Amino acid sequence: MSRYSAAEIEAKWQAAWDTSGTFRAAHRPGQKKYYVLEMFPYPSGRIHMGHVRNYTMGDVVARYKKARGFNVLHPMGWDAFGMPAENAAMQSGGHPAQWTRANIAEMKAQMRPMGWSLDWSREFATCDEDYYGQQQALFLDMLEAGLVYRKAAVVNWDPVDMTVLANEQVIDGKGWRSGAEVERRELVQWFFRISDYSEELLSALDGLEDWPAKVRLMQANWIGKSRGLQMGFALTAPLAGHETIEVYTTRPDTLMGASFLGISPDHPLARALEGDRADVAAFCAQARHGATTAEALETGEKLGFDTGLRVAHPLKPGETLPVWIANFILVDYGTGAIFGCPAHDQRDFEFASKYGLPIPPVFVAEGTDEAPLREAYVPPKEQPVRYIRGFAGEAVQTGEAAVAAAIAECEKRGIGKGVTRFRLRDWGLSRQRYWGCPIPVVHCPACGVVAEKKENLPVRLPDDVTFDQPGNPLDRHPTWKHCTCPDCGGAARRETDTMDTFVDSSWYYARFTSPHAEVPVAQDEAAYWMNVDQYIGGIEHAILHLLYSRFFARAMIRTGHLPATCAEPFAALFTQGMVTHEIYRTRDAQGRPVYHFPEDVADGRLKATGEAVEVVPSAKMSKSKKNVVDPVNIVAQYGADTARWFVLSDSPPERDVEWTASGAEAAHRHLARVWRLADEAAQAGDGTGPGDADLIRAMHRTIEDVTLGIESFGFNAAIARLYAFTGTLAKSDAGGAARKAALRTLAQLMAPMTPHLAEEIWHLLGGLGLVAEAPWPVADAAMLARDEVTLPIQVNGKRRGEITVPRDLGTTDIEALVLADDAVQRALAGAAPKKLIVVPGRIVNVVV
């Protein structure tokens, strides 16, 4: 009799899997494949519980699918480019490559003891020359296909990271990583033409049935499709080459309610006026400044400036509207100009009220008459309203119908055309950083922008760079950027921008199918392994990473790098919840919060001083709050199986799970109990016992439930069933043979979650080979059916008793038994039941 020793068991079985190459994926054309992928990590140097949960979920799927006979691909790599490596170099010297490589080594050393069934032979880092070189090849092909272009653009400039950010990387006006207030600058930048795919990226969402509806909705909102009318308003007096002002509207049905025309301070006409008139320039400067401050955004005050210009109303001959410059109009949405319809748009209403402009209603609620408005009347588009200033369609119609009618009418009259617009903008990928994939082009004074030749790839990052000053080290490198033009051979300058790191993660899933290929993706491998059957990661990537990847897959199809079937690279997506922990806080002499690590706290007091701590409700583990538990410590204390078991139990995978010391303790206690049961069974004989049939029946029930649980991502429910079965096993008076069979099955069912313990038990009780390679147990349908069923008896829908009857007893017989039941007799009190409902095999309800 010995004790459960995770440390011994886990090292042993990890070595066994390695030796037998259990998790090495090989292309086997005859076998059905299954590709499981978890979002690869940034090599920060430490794994955290979030990684443990994410990768354990993927591992459960991978191991389960393998047992079900699939040829499983379950790779791992590193999202290795990016700012933190450069920041580290700036702060403490050293080189980003060195820092990154060391982190990868350290993190891998923490990951391997977790026992995840990863094919490490496919490992790569995005900072490998091999990887980014192929990425450059992809880029060149995309450039040739017209999917990449350069333009001058007002960009979001992060003054702390000294780099450009994509719109998506600006959160509340601040850089997503640095948190610094973002500035606007005009720079020539590289862009991916993701907007070419707006319609397709939107409509294809419908086909992603195994994605969370939430994620699909978030992407649809992000793409932001709208249907409207684009039309020109003619200036009464042309100015600086402007004869008309183009306006986009989604509510052309409200055209008769227009009371002014508004343009953005950045609109070309405003800029033209700015040059001539100091008052306009002053206003525009104020409006631009105001729009970026947090205060202006919160108060949302509408500022306007009447230019004195006027435009003709296209539907009202002889009538004109004033042209205002307004701070709330965005230059880069629509045409940067609007017509204001204050009666039916709250912003326009506020604006018109402030500046005394008319507010004529276009429609009123059915059954009401025109009356002065105190706020804009904006009913849902599908609600019918009565048009009092309509010009197309019925007098009473829905907004939707009116918009369609208005577009048709305007097109007929030649005063505009229906257009579809998207909020999604092109993806700016230029970054003025060192630690990223160099953009493989050359600027030649004679030939212009020239693509690097593929045989010259990769364009390597130079090693000898310094980080002692802000800005782009590539740009100030003494020699790197000086090169010859691939076309004319003359002196030229290399592009010093590198790619946004989201590019790296937009195709890594495809590279895993052929990580060492001489081309970005080997077609036969991609054809076999793609698409990812199950992708697992955090909800925080719902928009950016997933949208970019969907675009990249399409771009790779267009450039011949992926088969046409790979447009949606992630067939199923699962977004897992976070790992949270209570926060322990005390206050220092100044009343500032001081946080404490969980291991320094016991029974609500600091171990060191005995001072009582304040317990703040659970939140995402974060270093700054010190509410973190290091997986390395947990593995050292309890073993990987305990950590794996615990992060899967307690909460449904999509929800947050709270890490508690007592929960981890309980998980470990349970695994030790299972081990003990196996150890006892191993020493028992092979005899029979009175509980054999019951135990085997319970075993089949458990196989069924656990299988369904895993299939449906109900890992917590599967684990609950395993707990229950362990309890049954412990109490069972079955003989040795049945106990051993039950425990071998238990080992198999636990193997996806606690693979090391499972191997140990499997081996101990005479299982053949590795449990990791054994086929999944199948529940015997005959064993699931009971000979007798217990039917609850309800009286008026409330449970009052139960009867146990043979499974196939007829309804009339059941009715007779029910009416004879004591509780029913009591409820009836001599009267006859109004109704008797028998749901065979389920329940009986007596209505009195």
Added chain:
RNA sequence: GCCGGUGUGGCGGAAUGGUAGACGCAGCGGAUUCAAAAUCCGCCGGGGCAACCCCCCGUAAGAGUUCGAGUCUCUUCACCGGCACCA
């Protein structure tokens, strides 16, 4: 503001329209032990009752559909997430 989601014991959470609270944590009682650790067994939503018989209440609140509602419909409230001068 708009869109979406979630509300179940002290806590995390179970429950194809069919016995609400599986399983785990915490708590309580007991066995074992000289004692402890470890382990094992039992109890564990609220109220009534001498009572583990039984009765009443109970899944955020209110209404509805149904023989039967945590589950479906409507209204309200709270919390969480996403988007947000997007014309």
